[in-house]
Amino acid sequence: MQALKGFKDILPDEVVIWQRVEEKARDIFQRFGFEEIKVPILERTELFARSIGEATDIVEKEMYTFTDRNGESLTMRPEGTAPVLRAFIEHALHLRRPVSRLFTIGPMFRHERPQKGRLRQFHQLSVEALGADHPRLDAEVIAMAWLLAVELELTVSLELNSLGCPECRPDYRRQLVDYLQARREQLCDDCKRRASSNPLRVLDCKSANCRRINADAPSILDALCGPCRQHLEAVRHDLDALAIPYRLNPFMVRGLDYYNRTTFELLTDALGAQSAVGAGGRYDGLIKQLGGQDLPGIGFAMGMERLVLLIQERQQITPVGPDLFIACLGEPAAAYGFTLLHQCRSRGLRAAMDLQGRGLKSQMKQADRLGARRVLILGEDELNQGRAVLRDMTDKSEKSVVLSDDQGELLSALAGTN
Numbered sequence: 001m002q003a004l005k006g007f008k009d010i011l012p013d014e015v016v017i018w019q020r021v022e023e024k025a026r027d028i029f030q031r032f033g034f035e036e037i038k039v040p041i042l043e044r045t046e047l048f049a050r051s052i053g054e055a056t057d058i059v060e061k062e063m064y065t066f067t068d069r070n071g072e073s074l075t076m077r078p079e080g081t082a083p084v085l086r087a088f089i090e091h092a093l094h095l096r097r098p099v100s101r102l103f104t105i106g107p108m109f110r111h112e113r114p115q116k117g118r119l120r121q122f123h124q125l126s127v128e129a130l131g132a133d134h135p136r137l138d139a140e141v142i143a144m145a146w147l148l149a150v151e152l153e154l155t156v157s158l159e160l161n162s163l164g165c166p167e168c169r170p171d172y173r174r175q176l177v178d179y180l181q182a183r184r185e186q187l188c189d190d191c192k193r194r195a196s197s198n199p200l201r202v203l204d205c206k207s208a209n210c211r212r213i214n215a216d217a218p219s220i221l222d223a224l225c226g227p228c229r230q231h232l233e234a235v236r237h238d239l240d241a242l243a244i245p246y247r248l249n250p251f252m253v254r255g256l257d258y259y260n261r262t263t264f265e266l267l268t269d270a271l272g273a274q275s276a277v278g279a280g281g282r283y284d285g286l287i288k289q290l291g292g293q294d295l296p297g298i299g300f301a302m303g304m305e306r307l308v309l310l311i312q313e314r315q316q317i318t319p320v321g322p323d324l325f326i327a328c329l330g331e332p333a334a335a336y337g338f339t340l341l342h343q344c345r346s347r348g349l350r351a352a353m354d355l356q357g358r359g360l361k362s363q364m365k366q367a368d369r370l371g372a373r374r375v376l377i378l379g380e381d382e383l384n385q386g387r388a389v390l391r392d393m394t395d396k397s398e399k400s401v402v403l404s405d406d407q408g409e410l411l412s413a414l415a416g417t418n
């Protein structure tokens with residue numbers, strides 16, 4: 001039996017990197033006042049159709065949707081924003097604080113063509129700030145994503161755009177439709193369709209012909225209304241103040257329909273076609289559209305697999321080995337060692353011993369392979385004398401420690417290893 005295509009086992013050696021990324025993300029998000037929320041993987045299909053948009057790739061062809069035993073259409077979440085907003089509305093979280101700062105970490109599902117950094121089950125760090133439309137919040141959220149990349153020591157670049165608002169976007173949309181209709185014959189088949197159903201999506205097309213046409217398309221930045229222009233200027237001003245470098249990209253549109261005003265992406269050139277490590281933007285109408293109050297919001301998501309790949313390309317991370325390996329010779333020593341093992345673990349130490357009755361030499365090898373920092377060597381003589389040898393595996397030095405009921409001497413010798 002094998003895992004499904006696009007579904008991946010994450011083995012222990014790699015999990016070490018995942019844990020580091022998650023730990024760093026939680027640390028940084030909490031510094032910015034974000035709280036973790038956990039939401040279900042399965043939701044009603046309608047939630048995604050209504051938020052992401054019917055005419056998007058995700059809803060049209062990527063969702064894992066099925067009818068459950070009650071005849072209801074359910075979908076494995078393809079992204080985190082819709083479920084978090086559903087929970088926000090359902091539990092009236094807007095009453096808790098003026099701006100709700102929430103994040104969630106977990107698997108998402110999209111039926112795409114699997115490649116390096118592109119899976120069908122992938123994982124996102126998904127962040128939402130709900131309740132304020134101040135441009136400073138946009139800068140703050142972008143700064144948080146940026147800081148995560150910086151502290152993970154990743155080389156990424158930031159692209160920024162504004163998608164306007166219901167006041168100015170229809171105008172831009174018309175301009176774009178005119179431009180695309182005049183060149184319709186040169187577009188790829190998907191874009192021929194999109195050119196009328198969802199013209200902004202054409203700007204995101206990866207095919208060579210469409211890209212050539214897109215390069216001369218009208219720029220949304222020229223079409224922004226006054227307030228949208230001011231909003232963008234304010235975001236740029238605050239990013240400059242924080243010395244966060246970015247490039248304006250008027251052709252960056254997102255794959256989800258709910259965005260307005262600020263959108264941004266964090267890009268890498270180290271993962272081939274999978275260049276986005278994170279992306280997000282403002283979605284001021286979305287909470288209302290999902291049946292909640294008319295509250296603005298902004299968020300982003302970062303792809304865990306891509307973050308992990310970038311770290312793997314740069315450095316090797318080895319799992320943390322035990323603080324102590326207890327090497328025992330003979331059953332009385334093993335029985336004594338076993339209680340000592342539990343004592344150490346109860347005191348917060350990582351401790352290990354062999355359970356297969358191996359000889360001393362192979363126990364030492366095992367300790368080495370596990371990356372143990374110290375080994376306590378326990379034989380019958382040691383038990384009788386009430387002392388044992390503690391070997392430091394890094395510098396090979398040895399010292400004798402007294403064995404006592406509370407193992408005080410051993411534990412204080414080990415305390416220096418952390």
Ligand code: ATP
Nearest residue numbers: 117118119122255276277278279301302303305306
């Ligand atoms: P892409 O252009 O690479 O398809 P996207 O615009 O569809 O990305 P979003 O929906 O904005 O991506 O999701 C945010 C982040 O989640 C992406 O920047 C990426 O790092 C990650 N991501 C998206 N889809 C996948 C996937 N299929 N496999 C792995 N990571 C993904």
Ligand code: MG
Nearest residue numbers: 057110112255
């Ligand atoms: Mg995609």
